[in-house]
Every structure is written in C-alpha cells, then in structure tokens.
Amino acid sequence: MPRLTKDDTHPVRFTLNGRPVSVRVSPRTLLTDALRHEIGATGTHVGCEHGVCGACTVQVDGEPARACLMLAQQAEGCAIRTVEGLGKSDALTPLQEAFREHFALQCGFCTAGILMTLDALFSRQPDAEEDAIREALSGNLCRCTGYAPIVQAALAARNRIKGGPIDA
Ligand code: FES
Ligand code: FES
Missing domain, CATH: 3.10.20.30 (Beta-grasp domain)
Known part of the structure; x- marks a missing residue:
C-alpha cells in the first residue's frame, strides 16, 4: 500500500x-x-x-x-x-475535587473519560440521581475501583454543583 x-x-x-x-x-x-x-x-x-x-x-x-x-x-x-x-491542578472543578476527596481513581487510566462523561451529564441534568449517574457511566469501564467511589464522588460533586455540601 x-x-x-x-x-x-x-x-x-x-x-x-x-x-x-x-x-x-x-x-x-x-x-x-x-x-x-x-x-x-x-x-x-x-x-x-x-x-x-x-x-x-x-x-x-x-x-x-x-x-x-x-x-x-x-x-x-x-x-x-x-x-x-476542565480545571487546573490549582483550581479543580467540583467534580475533579470530589474525585480526589473520595479516592475515585487508582491507576487513573479511565478517569479522563469518566470525568468528561459526568461533566456532560451534570451540564444537562444537574440534579441527576444515582440511577442516572450509573446509566451515564455504563459505557466507561474501570478495572480498578469497583465503581463505588466513582459514584460516591459523582453524587458529592452533584451536591456541590447544586450549592449544597460536598458530602453525598
Ligand atoms: S479507546 Fe475508545 S472506547 Fe476504548
Ligand atoms: S482507576 Fe484504573 S481503570 Fe479506573
């Protein structure tokens, strides 16, 4: 060729x-x-x-x-x-901050894609419940975390974005 x-x-x-x-x-x-x-x-x-x-x-x-x-x-x-x-290292977005606080990443390979998926979800659905978060994440595979801390971080970020406390 x-x-x-x-x-x-x-x-x-x-x-x-x-x-x-x-x-x-x-x-x-x-x-x-x-x-x-x-x-x-x-x-x-x-x-x-x-x-x-x-x-x-x-x-x-x-x-x-x-x-x-x-x-x-x-x-x-x-x-x-x-x-x-998204944010910079000295000015993270609420979503990135929540990932850090909830240990929602280990190797980090999946993290950029997951952040972009969740950021898009919260842009169109700022009050997304856990079911919607899990549905949105269904196409993002993570081999490390078992997803629980990712969902926890997403819920915390949603609360922060809505103006509430970051703890889910
Ligand atoms: S690298 Fe694109 S979906 Fe896996
Ligand atoms: S943190 Fe390793 S693949 Fe998700």
Missing part, C-alpha cells in the same frame, strides 16, 4: 477547549490520534480503540463521544472539549 504524503492530508478546524485549532490529517486519522499525536493533548486516553472501554471519551458540542470511533475530519466546525478543558 502506498504511503500517505502531505498531499493526502487535509486541514480540519475545530475548537479545542474553547481555542480554535487547525490540523492537517489524513482521511483515516482518528480524533484520538489527532488530539494526542498532532496537537499533543494527551489527556484523552486510548484503551481498546474499538468503542468499548470509554477511556477516550471527549465532548463534541457538549455531548460525550468516543474519540476512537470518530474520524478527525468529522470534528470540522465542532466544539471539542477534553479533560484539559
């Missing part, structure tokens, strides 16, 4: 965490690869590359999406948000 040359690539433009970006990609480049290898936004993790594990979850126009199932060129004109668009 002939190698792709620069002439086989095309520019794609979208916003990443609120900033406009333009990157040249081949028609087959996945959004995960564009983010990680072309842009250097490595916060989005890649696990299965088959749409199963949810590690690569980002937000596309506010909706959670598996970046390993999306071609980069499909992001043209979209607002892409990744874990880098």
Whole structure:
C-alpha cells in the first residue's frame, strides 16, 4: 500500500477547549490520534480503540463521544472539549475535587473519560440521581475501583454543583 504524503492530508478546524485549532490529517486519522499525536493533548486516553472501554471519551458540542470511533475530519466546525478543558491542578472543578476527596481513581487510566462523561451529564441534568449517574457511566469501564467511589464522588460533586455540601 502506498504511503500517505502531505498531499493526502487535509486541514480540519475545530475548537479545542474553547481555542480554535487547525490540523492537517489524513482521511483515516482518528480524533484520538489527532488530539494526542498532532496537537499533543494527551489527556484523552486510548484503551481498546474499538468503542468499548470509554477511556477516550471527549465532548463534541457538549455531548460525550468516543474519540476512537470518530474520524478527525468529522470534528470540522465542532466544539471539542477534553479533560484539559476542565480545571487546573490549582483550581479543580467540583467534580475533579470530589474525585480526589473520595479516592475515585487508582491507576487513573479511565478517569479522563469518566470525568468528561459526568461533566456532560451534570451540564444537562444537574440534579441527576444515582440511577442516572450509573446509566451515564455504563459505557466507561474501570478495572480498578469497583465503581463505588466513582459514584460516591459523582453524587458529592452533584451536591456541590447544586450549592449544597460536598458530602453525598
Ligand atoms: S479507546 Fe475508545 S472506547 Fe476504548
Ligand atoms: S482507576 Fe484504573 S481503570 Fe479506573
């Protein structure tokens, strides 16, 4: 098979965490690869590359999406948000703070995707109950935590977002 040359690539433009970006990609480049290898936004993790594990979850126009199932060129004109668009280490979001306080991560491989899934959920459903949280998380696999601390952190974050105490 002939190698792709620069002439086989095309520019794609979208916003990443609120900033406009333009990157040249081949028609087959996945959004995960564009983010990680072309842009250097490595916060989005890649696990299965088959749409199963949810590690690569980002937000596309506010909706959670598996970046390993999306071609980069499909992001043209979209607002892409990744874990880098959440808080900074000295200014975490309530969700990130709750994850830290409730020990909701161990190896952390799943965490970026889970945060983006929950952030999208609370944006559209700020009073989500445990059932809705578990349903939203059903496509994000975690091999370490057993999910209980993740759900506990999510409930605590929901309370904080609603203005109540962080303890669930
Ligand atoms: S890496 Fe995308 S779903 Fe597993
Ligand atoms: S914390 Fe290790 S996979 Fe979730």
